[in-house]
Each structure stands twice: as C-alpha cells, then as structure tokens.
Amino acid sequence: ADVGGIGMGLVRMVRPWDEWLIVWGYDINQPPPEVTPELATSVARQLVGDPALEIELLGANTWTVNNCFATHMQKGRVFIMGDAAHRHPPSNGLGSNTSIQDGFNLAWKLAKVVKGQAGVGLLDSFSAERAPIARQIVTRANQSIAEFGPIFEALGMDGGVDHDKIHRNMEARADATPVAEAQREALRKAIAFKKYEFDAHGVEMNQRYASGAVVTDGQGEPPFEKDRELHYAPTTWPGARLPHVWVFERSGRKVSTLDLCGHGEFTLLTGIGGEAWVAAAETVGAELGLPIRSHVIGPRRAIEDHTGDWAGAREIRDNGCLIVRPDHHVAWRSETLAADPAAELRRVLKSVLAR
Numbered sequence: 183a184d185v186g187g188i189g190m191g192l193v194r195m196v197r198p199w200d201e202w203l204i205v206w207g208y209d210i211n212q213p214p215p216e217v218t219p220e221l222a223t224s225v226a227r228q229l230v231g232d233p234a235l236e237i238e239l240l241g242a243n244t245w246t247v248n249n250c251f252a253t254h255m256q257k258g259r260v261f262i263m264g265d266a267a268h269r270h271p272p273s274n275g276l277g278s279n280t281s282i283q284d285g286f287n288l289a290w291k292l293a294k295v296v297k298g299q300a301g302v303g304l305l306d307s308f309s310a311e312r313a314p315i316a317r318q319i320v321t322r323a324n325q326s327i328a329e330f331g332p333i334f335e336a337l338g339m340d341g342g343v344d345h346d347k348i349h350r351n352m353e354a355r356a357d358a359t360p361v362a363e364a365q366r367e368a369l370r371k372a373i374a375f376k377k378y379e380f381d382a383h384g385v386e387m388n389q390r391y392a393s394g395a396v397v398t399d400g401q402g403e404p405p406f407e408k409d410r411e412l413h414y415a416p417t418t419w420p421g422a423r424l425p426h427v428w429v430f431e432r433s434g435r436k437v438s439t440l441d442l443c444g445h446g447e448f449t450l451l452t453g454i455g456g457e458a459w460v461a462a463a464e465t466v467g468a469e470l471g472l473p474i475r476s477h478v479i480g481p482r483r484a485i486e487d488h489t490g491d492w493a494g495a496r497e498i499r500d501n502g503c504l505i506v507r508p509d510h511h512v513a514w515r516s517e518t519l520a521a522d523p524a525a526e527l528r529r530v531l532k533s534v535l536a537r
C-alpha cells in the first residue's frame with residue numbers, strides 16, 4: 183500500500199477460512215474514495231497476490247483510525263456511551279467491552295434514580311467514573327498502533343513503495359551476518375513488546391473508580407507491584423472491581439464471587455462474626471427502600487471458602503464487610519465489625535446513593 187506509511191495492507195479472519203476483513207489505506211488529505219465493488223475486488227486480489235481471484239463482496243466502506251474521547255459524558259438528562267464517547271483503533275480489543283461497561287455503569291444508576299432509591303446526584307458519578315476510562319483506552323489503543331513501528335523497522339519496511347527494496351530488506355534477515363543477527367534480535371524484541379497489546383490484562387482489569395458513588399474513608403490506593411498495564415492486581419479497595427474467586431455453596435456447587443453480587447442490587451459480603459452486618463443491612467435496606475443481598479462466607483455457612491482463596495483476596499477480617507455495587511465495583515469496605523454497623527451502612531449508602 184502506498185499510503186498509511188507502512189507499506190502494508192491488513193487481512194483479518196472473520197471465519198476460517200473463507201470470510202475475511204481487508205483493510206487498505208487511503209490518503210486522508212484527499213476526499214474519501216468511493217469503494218466500488220471493482221476497487222474492493224482489486225484490493226483483495228493485490229493482497230492475496232492472485233490477479234484472477236474471484237470474491238464474494240459482503241460489504242465495503244471507508245473507516246479511519248480515530249484518536250478522540252469525551253472529557254465528560256453527561257449534559258443534563260443526556261448521557262453518551264460507547265463509540266460515541268471514545269473512538270480509537272481496534273488494537274487491544276477495547277471497543278465492545280468498554281462500551282458494554284459504560285452501559286453496565288449507567289444502567290443501575292438510572293434504575294435506582296427512576297425507582298426513587300437514589301438521588302439524581304448519583305448520575306454525576308457516571309461521567310466521573312467513565313470519562314477517565316475513555317481517555318485511558320483511547321490513549322492505549324493508539325499507542326499500540328504506534329508500537330508496530332519497530333516491527334516494520336526491523337523488517338526493513340521504511341514506508342516506501344519500492345517493492346524490490348522491501349523484499350530485499352525482509353530477506354536480509356535470513357543472512358549469516360552480524361547485521362542480520364542484529365536484525366533478527368530487533369525483530370524478536372519488537373514482537374515481544376507487543377505484549378502491551380495482546381497480553382495486557384491490567385489495561386481493563388485494573389480500572390478503578392473515584393467518584394461520589396465510592397466511599398474510601400481515606401484508605402489510600404494500594405500501589406501496583408508489577409506493570410499495571412500487563413498484570414491484574416486484584417484488590418477490594420473501594421472503587422476497584424470485586425475480585426473473582428471461586429467459593430462453594432453447601433451442595434458443593436462452585437460459584438464465583440461475581441455471581442454472588444450484581445443482578446441490579448447492592449450486596450454485602452462478610453464472614454463468621456460479621457452477622458451483625460447482615461442484620462444492619464436489613465434494617466438500613468428497609469429504611470431506604472433498597473434491597474440489599476447479604477452473604478456470610480465461612481465454614482458451615484451458606485457459602486464456604488474451602489480453598490482459602492477468598493480469605494486471601496478479600497483484604498478484610500472475618501467480621502469485616504464489603505459493600506459491592508450492582509456493577510461489581512466495591513463501594514465501601516470495613517476491615518472489622520463496626521461498633522454500630524447500621525449507622526455505618528446508613529452513612530455509606532446515603533453517600534453513595536446521593537440521598
């Protein structure tokens with residue numbers, strides 16, 4: 183391809199082995215081309231290298247790499263989410279899931295306000311929580327595109343259109359020379375660095391919210407001990423995602439901590455000695471007209487932690503508690519049993535719900 187700077191087109195499998203998505207560059211300083219069936223067919227033929235190839239064209243249009251995000255996602259009664267709020271290339275596969283998470287964040291808040299269980303102030307937390315994510319993922323996806331550069335460089339693809347030269351540069355890596363050895367090493371390094379696109383769980387899993395819908399009580403954010411983009415660092419620090427851990431029902435059935443929570447309601451998780459939290463949740467839930475689900479996790483309780491994985495992940499004592507929001511993010515935690523659990527839950531929930 184003689185535009186786009188890298189001298190390459192892109193062929194991406196949709197279904198093995200007969201349905202493909204093909205991307206080809208066009209000069210964005212010129213008006214967009216009309217992508218006729220003839221043009222699309224000729225691009226496919228060039229990329230496959232078969233001038234007689236017959237294709238069935240399902241669709242063709244123009245598309246550009248975007249690098250833009252909304253800095254706030256609400257104006258009065260209007261909210262935006264998904265690609266309308268963050269536009270970026272597909273690198274890191276951040277598009278659909280971020281869009282769905284926008285919806286997961288907003289839906290329960292709207293429901294609580296519409297049902298009269300929360301004040302309208304709760305809705306302000308949508309933009310406070312999701313706009314920083316929009317910035318983060320748009321920046322990451324565009325950085326990942328830029329990080330292909332060293333691979334093309336190592337292959338000797340300098341953005342030119344001299345096919346013979348590109349071919350010679352690529353072939354040179356097979357030579358038995360110090361230069362070729364250095365080229366092979368540079369190529370391996372450049373490909374390994376793409377773990378920031380293809381093996382970077384932290385990018386999504388370490389997303390932590392700070393807003394009026396989270397109460398930290400001054401607890402500082404736990405530091406990241408490993409690279410925060412590559413490695414997920416589970417924590418129950420308020421604002422973080424509830425860690426997934428397998429626990430067990432009395433029947434022996436395995437259930438995720440995530441499935442103990444969510445389903446549109448707040449959930450209280452505690453352990454042995456934390457039963458007073460459960461009673462407090464019933465009292466405060468009745469006062470606020472807010473259903474709160476509770477689980478006591480421990481030996482001989484409805485949910486057991488045979489492996490100790492939950493005890494290792496929860497970052498609270500047996501008689502402490504976590505309040506988990508309907509979207510699986512931790513709203514608040516108490517390391518131990520409070521002197522007046524109902525007063526604590528009342529304070530926290532009224533704050534989170536803008537009551």
Ligand SMILES: Cc1cc2nc3c(=O)[nH]c(=O)nc-3n(C[C@H](O)[C@H](O)[C@H](O)COP(=O)(O)OP(=O)(O)OC[C@H]3O[C@@H](n4cnc5c(N)ncnc54)[C@H](O)[C@@H]3O)c2cc1C
Nearest residue numbers: 203245263264265266271272274275276277278279280281
């Ligand atoms: C080539 C490519 C590869 C991708 N790969 C990945 C990937 O690997 N992983 C990933 O997570 N994401 C990927 N994505 C991104 C993902 O597809 C999007 O982020 C996601 O679809 C955005 O969802 P959305 O609901 O915000 O917007 P859309 O899916 O665009 O939905 C918007 C809808 O609104 C409709 N609409 C528009 N205007 C109007 C109107 N006036 N009235 C009524 N309806 C209207 C549109 O027809 C459309 O159906 C990729 C995208 C592309 C282009």
